[in-house]
Amino acid sequence: MLRFFRRWHIRRLLREGLTPQQLRWLRERVPIRERLLPEQRQRYDQIVHVMIERCPWEGCEGLVVTDEMRTLISGHAAVMLLATNDFYFDSVQAILIYPGTIIRNREENPVAVGEAWSNGGIVLSWPEVRAIPHYRGGRNVVIHEFAHHLDGRDGEMGGSPPFQNPADQARWNEIAAAEFEQLVDDSRRDRATVLDPYGATNMAEFFAVASECFFERPSELRQEHPELFEMLELFYGFAPP
Numbered sequence: 001m002l003r004f005f006r007r008w009h010i011r012r013l014l015r016e017g018l019t020p021q022q023l024r025w026l027r028e029r030v031p032i033r034e035r036l037l038p039e040q041r042q043r044y045d046q047i048v049h050v051m052i053e054r055c056p057w058e059g060c061e062g063l064v065v066t067d068e069m070r071t072l073i074s075g076h077a078a079v080m081l082l083a084t085n086d087f088y089f090d091s092v093q094a095i096l097i098y099p100g101t102i103i104r105n106r107e108e109n110p111v112a113v114g115e116a117w118s119n120g121g122i123v124l125s126w127p128e129v130r131a132i133p134h135y136r137g138g139r140n141v142v143i144h145e146f147a148h149h150l151d152g153r154d155g156e157m158g159g160s161p162p163f164q165n166p167a168d169q170a171r172w173n174e175i176a177a178a179e180f181e182q183l184v185d186d187s188r189r190d191r192a193t194v195l196d197p198y199g200a201t202n203m204a205e206f207f208a209v210a211s212e213c214f215f216e217r218p219s220e221l222r223q224e225h226p227e228l229f230e231m232l233e234l235f236y237g238f239a240p241p
């Protein structure tokens with residue numbers, strides 16, 4: 001019954017379109033949408049619409065979730081699903097939005113701009129989401145946290161995301177380990193890298209940072225790290241234009 005309702009609901013949503021205001025927000029504030037080919041953009045808009053309507057949005061600390069928030073967060077995440085045909089982040093249990101930075105009672109990292117929990121929750125700071133188009137280095141907290149979520153779909157959020165083919169998984173593990181070592185070394189020596197040095201924290205952060213770079217700076221990543229680019233292209237099912 002639930003499966004039937006899901007199918008019916010999604011079919012209905014796919015026939016509808018985004019509102020002019022939602023399209024304006026996406027055009028002005030999600031640069032990646034503008035780079036897509038027209039046929040990709042059509043599918044992208046459908047994914048955004050389904051996510052806006054179906055994802056479990058929740059405001060925290062008194063924040064009221066607005067259409068603008070749902071549109072921009074869906075707009076940044078939808079590009080990751082461009083090659084899938086019936087998955088709309090249904091596995092995300094809650095998208096929690098905070099009005100400021102997220103205060104955690106943890107010593108090593110007491111504040112955060114986003115988090116992804118192994119139980120399927122995603123936490124985002126709204127000011128950080130709003131700042132995405134202004135970052136020069138390709139930083140994107142939405143892609144980062146949704147990448148952690150995809151990584152954890154096999155039960156473990158450890159930087160080895162679930163590939164369909166086990167041989168590809170093994171190849172990813174091998175290439176990612178070598179690239180990670182390189183990034184650790186580069187950041188120790190203060191060498192400039194196309195990948196955010198935060199990726200040198202651990203393998204999970206490496207996958208999240210590599211995903212941000214793949215979608216936000218595809219040509220630089222392809223140029224500097226062709227093998228890593230190729231594996232991400234295999235995982236996400238297409239190469240971002």
Ligand SMILES: [Zn+2]
Pocket residue numbers: 144148204205208
């Ligand atoms: Zn992270």
